[in-house]
Amino acid sequence: MLQKKICMLGGFSVGKTSLVRRFVQSIFSETYLTTVGVKIDKKSVVLPDKTVDLILWDLAGEDDIGSFRVSYVRGATGLVLVVDGTRAATLAAALTLRERVEAEFGAMPFVLLFNKSDLVDKWVIPDSEIDDLRQRGWQVYLTSALTGEHVDDAFLQLATMVTK
Ligand SMILES: Nc1nc2c(ncn2[C@@H]2O[C@H](COP(=O)(O)OP(=O)(O)OP(=O)(O)O)[C@@H](O)[C@H]2O)c(=O)[nH]1
Ligand SMILES: [Mg+2]
Numbered sequence: 001m002l003q004k005k006i007c008m009l010g011g012f013s014v015g016k017t018s019l020v021r022r023f024v025q026s027i028f029s030e031t032y033l034t035t036v037g038v039k040i041d042k043k044s045v046v047l048p049d050k051t052v053d054l055i056l057w058d059l060a061g062e063d064d065i066g067s068f069r070v071s072y073v074r075g076a077t078g079l080v081l082v083v084d085g086t087r088a089a090t091l092a093a094a095l096t097l098r099e100r101v102e103a104e105f106g107a108m109p110f111v112l113l114f115n116k117s118d119l120v121d122k123w124v125i126p127d128s129e130i131d132d133l134r135q136r137g138w139q140v141y142l143t144s145a146l147t148g149e150h151v152d153d154a155f156l157q158l159a160t161m162v163t164k
Contacts, residue, residue: 003053004162007073009101010082011093012061015115018145019082020058023155028146035060038072045159052163054155063089065096070104078162079110080154085142086122109161111139111154118144 008016017035021027024043041056057076062068073079079101081094098110112133114125133140139161141154 001053002050002163003055004078004159005055005057005076006078006080006158006162007057007076007101008059008080008082009073009094009097010061011063011084011087011090014061014082014084014087014090014094015143015145016061016080016082017058019080019113019115019143019151020056022145022148022151024056026148028148037069043155045156047156047160047163050163052159054159062097063093065093065100068097068100070100073101073105076101076105076108078108078158080158081110081112083112083114083125085114085116085125086119088124091125109158111141111158111161113141113143113154115143115145117142117149118146 010016018028020041024041035058037060039058042053044051044053057072059072081098083094084090130140139157141150143150143154
Protein backbone atom coordinates (compact mmCIF):
# COMPACT_ATOMS: atom_id res chain seq x y z
CA MET A 1 0.00 0.00 0.00
CA LEU A 2 1.25 3.44 -0.98
CA GLN A 3 1.70 5.64 2.10
CA LYS A 4 2.79 9.26 2.25
CA LYS A 5 3.60 11.29 5.33
CA ILE A 6 2.15 14.81 5.25
CA CYS A 7 2.82 17.51 7.87
CA MET A 8 0.40 20.25 8.86
CA LEU A 9 2.41 23.42 9.48
CA GLY A 10 1.39 26.89 10.61
CA GLY A 11 1.06 29.29 13.49
CA PHE A 12 -0.88 28.88 16.67
CA SER A 13 -4.66 28.37 16.31
CA VAL A 14 -4.83 28.76 12.52
CA GLY A 15 -6.98 25.62 12.20
CA LYS A 16 -4.57 22.74 11.47
CA THR A 17 -6.36 20.28 13.75
CA SER A 18 -9.77 21.46 12.54
CA LEU A 19 -8.80 20.93 8.89
CA VAL A 20 -7.63 17.38 9.59
CA ARG A 21 -10.85 16.64 11.48
CA ARG A 22 -12.94 18.05 8.66
CA PHE A 23 -11.03 16.03 6.06
CA VAL A 24 -10.83 12.76 8.00
CA GLN A 25 -14.03 12.75 10.05
CA SER A 26 -16.22 15.41 8.37
CA ILE A 27 -16.80 17.20 11.68
CA PHE A 28 -16.05 20.64 13.14
CA SER A 29 -15.95 22.02 16.66
CA GLU A 30 -15.79 25.62 17.90
CA THR A 31 -13.93 24.45 20.98
CA TYR A 32 -10.23 25.20 20.84
CA LEU A 33 -7.99 22.48 22.24
CA THR A 34 -4.41 23.29 21.38
CA THR A 35 -2.30 20.45 20.03
CA VAL A 36 0.55 19.34 22.27
CA GLY A 37 3.42 17.79 20.33
CA VAL A 38 1.90 15.89 17.45
CA LYS A 39 -1.23 13.92 16.60
CA ILE A 40 -1.26 11.44 13.74
CA ASP A 41 -4.28 10.56 11.59
CA LYS A 42 -4.68 8.53 8.45
CA LYS A 43 -6.96 8.84 5.46
CA SER A 44 -7.06 6.86 2.24
CA VAL A 45 -7.45 9.00 -0.84
CA VAL A 46 -8.65 7.53 -4.11
CA LEU A 47 -7.06 9.19 -7.12
CA PRO A 48 -7.93 8.38 -10.75
CA ASP A 49 -4.99 6.00 -11.16
CA LYS A 50 -4.11 4.96 -7.60
CA THR A 51 -5.07 4.93 -3.94
CA VAL A 52 -2.77 6.53 -1.39
CA ASP A 53 -2.86 6.51 2.39
CA LEU A 54 -2.09 9.97 3.68
CA ILE A 55 -0.50 9.84 7.11
CA LEU A 56 -1.30 13.27 8.49
CA TRP A 57 1.02 14.63 11.16
CA ASP A 58 -0.80 17.46 12.89
CA LEU A 59 1.91 19.46 14.65
CA ALA A 60 1.54 21.97 17.46
CA GLY A 61 1.35 25.52 16.11
CA GLU A 62 4.40 27.72 16.46
CA ASP A 63 4.58 31.46 16.20
CA ASP A 64 8.00 31.33 17.78
CA ILE A 65 10.07 29.57 15.17
CA GLY A 66 12.80 28.91 17.73
CA SER A 67 10.77 26.23 19.47
CA PHE A 68 9.63 24.42 16.31
CA ARG A 69 10.57 20.73 16.40
CA VAL A 70 11.71 20.31 12.82
CA SER A 71 12.62 16.66 13.49
CA TYR A 72 8.89 15.77 13.39
CA VAL A 73 8.98 16.46 9.67
CA ARG A 74 11.62 13.81 8.91
CA GLY A 75 10.33 11.40 6.25
CA ALA A 76 7.54 13.70 5.10
CA THR A 77 6.81 13.98 1.40
CA GLY A 78 4.45 16.95 1.51
CA LEU A 79 3.33 19.92 3.58
CA VAL A 80 0.02 21.62 4.26
CA LEU A 81 0.89 25.22 5.16
CA VAL A 82 -1.99 26.80 7.04
CA VAL A 83 -2.63 30.54 7.41
CA ASP A 84 -5.48 32.14 9.38
CA GLY A 85 -7.09 34.57 6.93
CA THR A 86 -8.13 36.78 9.85
CA ARG A 87 -4.55 37.25 11.13
CA ALA A 88 -2.04 38.56 8.58
CA ALA A 89 1.01 37.63 10.66
CA THR A 90 0.22 33.94 10.30
CA LEU A 91 1.28 34.08 6.62
CA ALA A 92 4.83 35.01 7.57
CA ALA A 93 4.79 32.29 10.24
CA ALA A 94 3.77 29.61 7.74
CA LEU A 95 6.36 30.70 5.18
CA THR A 96 9.11 30.79 7.79
CA LEU A 97 8.21 27.27 8.92
CA ARG A 98 8.44 26.10 5.32
CA GLU A 99 11.89 27.68 4.94
CA ARG A 100 13.02 25.99 8.13
CA VAL A 101 11.81 22.61 6.86
CA GLU A 102 13.38 23.10 3.43
CA ALA A 103 16.71 24.06 5.00
CA GLU A 104 16.67 20.77 6.89
CA PHE A 105 15.13 18.32 4.41
CA GLY A 106 15.12 20.06 1.03
CA ALA A 107 12.18 21.27 -1.05
CA MET A 108 8.99 19.22 -1.03
CA PRO A 109 5.50 19.69 -2.50
CA PHE A 110 3.11 21.84 -0.49
CA VAL A 111 -0.29 23.46 -0.63
CA LEU A 112 -0.97 26.83 1.02
CA LEU A 113 -4.31 27.20 2.78
CA PHE A 114 -5.86 30.49 3.84
CA ASN A 115 -8.25 29.06 6.39
CA LYS A 116 -11.37 30.47 8.13
CA SER A 117 -12.80 31.78 4.83
CA ASP A 118 -16.24 31.74 6.47
CA LEU A 119 -15.18 34.68 8.68
CA VAL A 120 -15.68 37.25 5.89
CA ASP A 121 -16.08 40.22 8.27
CA LYS A 122 -12.71 39.61 9.83
CA TRP A 123 -10.86 38.60 6.66
CA VAL A 124 -7.61 40.59 6.19
CA ILE A 125 -5.91 38.98 3.18
CA PRO A 126 -6.42 40.97 -0.06
CA ASP A 127 -7.22 39.02 -3.23
CA SER A 128 -4.18 40.64 -4.88
CA GLU A 129 -1.88 39.00 -2.36
CA ILE A 130 -3.40 35.59 -3.08
CA ASP A 131 -3.04 36.22 -6.82
CA ASP A 132 0.64 37.10 -6.33
CA LEU A 133 1.25 33.82 -4.53
CA ARG A 134 -0.53 31.88 -7.28
CA GLN A 135 1.67 33.66 -9.84
CA ARG A 136 4.61 31.88 -8.25
CA GLY A 137 3.00 28.63 -9.34
CA TRP A 138 1.89 27.80 -5.81
CA GLN A 139 -1.29 25.86 -5.12
CA VAL A 140 -3.31 28.22 -2.92
CA TYR A 141 -6.74 27.46 -1.43
CA LEU A 142 -9.23 29.48 0.59
CA THR A 143 -10.59 26.95 3.03
CA SER A 144 -13.04 26.71 5.88
CA ALA A 145 -12.87 23.85 8.33
CA LEU A 146 -16.28 25.07 9.53
CA THR A 147 -18.15 24.81 6.21
CA GLY A 148 -15.74 22.36 4.59
CA GLU A 149 -15.20 24.65 1.62
CA HIS A 150 -12.20 23.57 -0.52
CA VAL A 151 -10.81 21.34 2.24
CA ASP A 152 -11.03 18.12 0.21
CA ASP A 153 -9.77 19.96 -2.90
CA ALA A 154 -6.62 21.03 -1.09
CA PHE A 155 -5.80 17.61 0.35
CA LEU A 156 -6.55 15.87 -2.96
CA GLN A 157 -4.29 18.28 -4.79
CA LEU A 158 -1.46 17.53 -2.38
CA ALA A 159 -2.12 13.78 -2.67
CA THR A 160 -1.73 14.13 -6.44
CA MET A 161 1.48 16.12 -6.05
CA VAL A 162 3.15 13.68 -3.64
CA THR A 163 2.33 10.63 -5.78
CA LYS A 164 3.64 12.05 -9.06
N1 LIG B 1 -14.82 30.10 11.94
C1 LIG B 1 -13.83 29.20 11.80
N2 LIG B 1 -13.15 28.79 12.90
C2 LIG B 1 -12.17 27.89 12.72
C3 LIG B 1 -11.84 27.35 11.46
N3 LIG B 1 -10.82 26.47 11.62
C4 LIG B 1 -10.54 26.46 12.93
N4 LIG B 1 -11.35 27.31 13.61
C5 LIG B 1 -11.35 27.58 15.05
O1 LIG B 1 -10.07 28.10 15.39
C6 LIG B 1 -9.64 27.59 16.65
C7 LIG B 1 -8.31 26.89 16.48
O2 LIG B 1 -8.47 25.73 15.70
P1 LIG B 1 -7.46 24.51 15.77
O3 LIG B 1 -7.85 23.60 14.66
O4 LIG B 1 -7.37 23.95 17.12
O5 LIG B 1 -6.08 25.25 15.40
P2 LIG B 1 -4.62 24.62 15.39
O6 LIG B 1 -3.91 25.27 14.25
O7 LIG B 1 -4.67 23.14 15.40
O8 LIG B 1 -4.03 25.16 16.77
P3 LIG B 1 -2.73 24.63 17.58
O9 LIG B 1 -2.83 23.14 17.70
O10 LIG B 1 -2.78 25.32 18.90
O11 LIG B 1 -1.55 25.05 16.78
C8 LIG B 1 -10.76 26.68 17.16
O12 LIG B 1 -11.60 27.42 18.02
C9 LIG B 1 -11.52 26.30 15.89
O13 LIG B 1 -12.87 26.03 16.14
C10 LIG B 1 -12.59 27.81 10.31
O14 LIG B 1 -12.36 27.43 9.15
N5 LIG B 1 -13.56 28.73 10.56
MG1 LIG C 1 -3.86 21.78 16.64
